[in-house]
Amino acid sequence: MQCSRHNLNVVSAGNGLIMGWVRFFEGKRIFDCIGSPNTAHPVPVHVEEIKDIITVAHYILVVEKESVFQRLANDQFCNANRCIIITGRGYPDIPTRRFLRLLVETLHLPVYCLVDCDPYGFDILTTYRFGSMQLAYDTKHLGVPEIQWLGAFPSDPERFFVPKQCLLPLTAADKKKIEAMLLRCYLQKEVPQWRLELKLMLKKGVKFEIEALSVHTLSFLTESYIPSKIHSKVII
Template sequence: MAGKVSNWDAAKLLQRIKDFTRSIIEDLARGRSPTISINRFRNYCMNPEANCFCSSDEPKGQEILTITRETHTYRIDILLRVLLIIRQLLQENRHGSKRDIYYMHPSVFTAQSVVDRAINDICILFQCSRHNLNVVSVGNGMVMGWLRFKEAERKFDCINNPNTAFPIPVLVEEVKDIVSIAEYILVVEKETVFQRLANDTFCKTNRCIVITGRGYPDVSTRRFLRLLMEKLHLPVYCLVDCDPYGFEILATYRFGSKSV
């Protein structure tokens, strides 16, 4: 594969996808078994804005996929099917979730985990992030408080209803016109705590923004929090359980996740 995409360019990635699929077709046409080499890393990209899927760690070995092995044949088939869908997303400048991709061919993919693995492999092969592939997470997070912003053409006016929960936008890169008079951001682990704060009109007497990922935070929630930190320059506090799971969630907000 060519080097890492330092500046995001959909046209370049589309060309690399075309070259990759052409090389497989040429091998098959010449009677050769195509091989696909996939690096494996101890950690994965912890920065959702980064251009590569892997971390800066050196690869911890390689997997060589070949059609001479039956299990590899199925995996290559899935990889190419998912790659076709991703190519369509890039060509049409659309976004889709991993769940959307799974439901395009549920009888072929058989399980969501099969699609997830193929997307991970594609990110490693092309040294890019899921965000670069126009594949987004289905957002689980919520936000309330002294905040106003836009996502595409949709307006979120939390300031007029500071104790009303709004969904975290999935397309964080399209969030703009952020306005806030908050003094800090409070991240809470549990949805029940978030709802309790809303019921107690916590934001009415406290000029803050409250965010929850409903437990383990998804990528959209973490990216949205990072965006607010960069734009508003507010202190961030995190309320989690005092146990290993709570500290894991705290570390995920602060440093990112090994899996996404």
């Protein structure tokens, strides 16, 4: 029909979660995350009905996994860092991506993404920024070109002393996926530094999960890794 599902009012059930310093209406329903910034709320499905967005946040943080989202909630991360946190719980669905796009366009806040250091985490990162191949026609409604990669980088293990036992060898399927992603023209044209990190992952032949950064202390991710990366601008 040469139009997006957005124009046809086709809405899928949302899978994403949000918490942090933001308040808005979805129709007549109020989402008051500010009253309890470390409590998770479902991402609203009817994004076109959202209005009156208010925030005192300094930035938006997108995390790949619900387990990391929950760790940030348990550590009262939003209280200490005045941010908004969103997770798509893996590959983000359409409501999550549309909602994130709306927040960035409306609030003009920096937006950072934290994913596992593996081919699938990298693919999730590119889905947020550039959209997916299956929904390429809808990229203008779903992509977030402002998003920056906070981590985890293939170069992080040496910098943050990740033990070798936390590094897993890339499988044959992992290597095949990386090689295919390296051929994507937009990586070379728009985010060449991302492509260099992806090549480094393939060269080193290892991957690791975000949780590996907290192997020395559970609070390392929330108290050191994320704040230091943002404050020192160690993002790409």
